[in-house]
Amino acid sequence: MAVILVSNCLLGIECRYKGDGCLCQAVLDLAKDNTIIGVCPEQMGGLSTPRDPSEIVGDRLISIKGRDVTFEYNKGAATALKLAELNKVDFAILKANSPSCGHGLIYDGSFTGKKIPGDGVTTKLLLENGIPVYTEEQIDEWPVKPKGY
Numbered sequence: 521m522a523v524i525l526v527s528n529c530l531l532g533i534e535c536r537y538k539g540d541g542c543l544c545q546a547v548l549d550l551a552k553d554n555t556i557i558g559v560c561p562e563q564m565g566g567l568s569t570p571r572d573p574s575e576i577v578g579d580r581l582i583s584i585k586g587r588d589v590t591f592e593y594n595k596g597a598a599t600a601l602k603l604a605e606l607n608k609v610d611f612a613i614l615k616a617n618s619p620s621c622g623h624g625l626i627y628d629g630s631f632t633g634k635k636i637p638g639d640g641v642t643t644k645l646l647l648e649n650g651i652p653v654y655t656e657e658q659i660d661e662w663p664v665k666p667k668g669y
Contacts, residue, residue, distance in 0.1 A: 553667070566592050572587065593642075
């Protein structure tokens with residue numbers, strides 16, 4: 521049995537910037553045989569749901585309306601790391617492309633939908649602290665897979 525840090529939105533919780541969730545059945549199925557620790561770094565950093573979309577611009581996180589939300593994203597990332605460490609997670613499955621949780625690809629900061637290589641701030645912090653991170657799109661790479669996958 522593994523302990524897995526998971527983006528709450530992948531569990532179907534309505535916490536994304538639009539106020540919706542994005543249930544990933546494979547992630548939910550992991551809960552049958554593993555311990556799931558759900559997180560939403562944006563909410564844990566103090567941002568509301570719904571909220572303006574934000575993207576990484578240089579070393580800052582900026583909302584589509586120009587608000588600097590770097591502090592909130594960093595606070596949420598630090599809280600997610602603390603939960604991961606307290607619960608001794610084995611790895612994380614986080615939301616692809618997110619400025620907080622994306623791994624491998626993130627939006628480029630232009631709010632045009634273009635993606636570039638990179639990691640979200642929470643992913644980066646977890647990786648820097650030795651916690652492997654995957655997205656829901658990388659099921660073939662997950663160290664533990666749900667039955668039937």
